[in-house]
Amino acid sequence: MADAPGFPPTLRSPIDMDSGITHVALVVRDVEASIAFYTRFAGMRVIHQREAQGDIEEVVWMTDFTRPFALVLIASTKLHDTPVGPFGHLGVACASRAEVDRAADAARELGILRSPPKDSGPPTGYWTYLADPDGNTLELSHGQEIAFTVKDAQRL
Structure with missing residues (x-):
């Protein structure tokens, strides 16, 4: 291989x-x-x-x-452990802004939306925060440039 x-x-x-x-x-x-x-x-x-x-x-x-x-x-x-968050978080990239919006809407209905979707521009992109059942924060985002940043850093 x-x-x-x-x-x-x-x-x-x-x-x-x-x-x-x-x-x-x-x-x-x-x-x-x-x-x-x-x-x-x-x-x-x-x-x-x-x-x-x-x-x-x-x-x-x-x-x-x-x-x-x-x-x-x-x-x-x-x-007993402390939760990750409210600002510390696990991040998951989504395929589209619409996917972030759908998840935020569902989280709002469940009462677990920590932060509504926000566009922070490059390299952060469009993101929202949700609370998991134990109070950990999950960030869903679209347009973050982590993969590109890692590839660029490998070239140095």
Whole structure:
């Protein structure tokens, strides 16, 4: 297999091995509510789920299949963690401004809209903030230039 453009020659492609950032883990109280939230608003699916022991009842890995990255949900009623946010957040790129608007409208109806859609121009783009069931913030955006910025930085 040829080396993937933009990746060091030691890596054959971005999905051949774990390298770099691989996951973010969140402690959640109601794993089913969190799965439903991240499925609906981040387009993720469960790829691994198992019962655990001790203070952790269950572990769930979710992904959107766009890169080798997982959101890990740690179900626990005993562990207490601070939420990510209200400004700190997980960011998910959407295919269009309309998709951001639809998600914001749905979040508003559910009472979980943290910030209505706003156009901040390049490189930030059009974005909105939602609250997940545990108070973590999810940003949905369109037009952020992260991929372009990363590619440009690799050329330096």
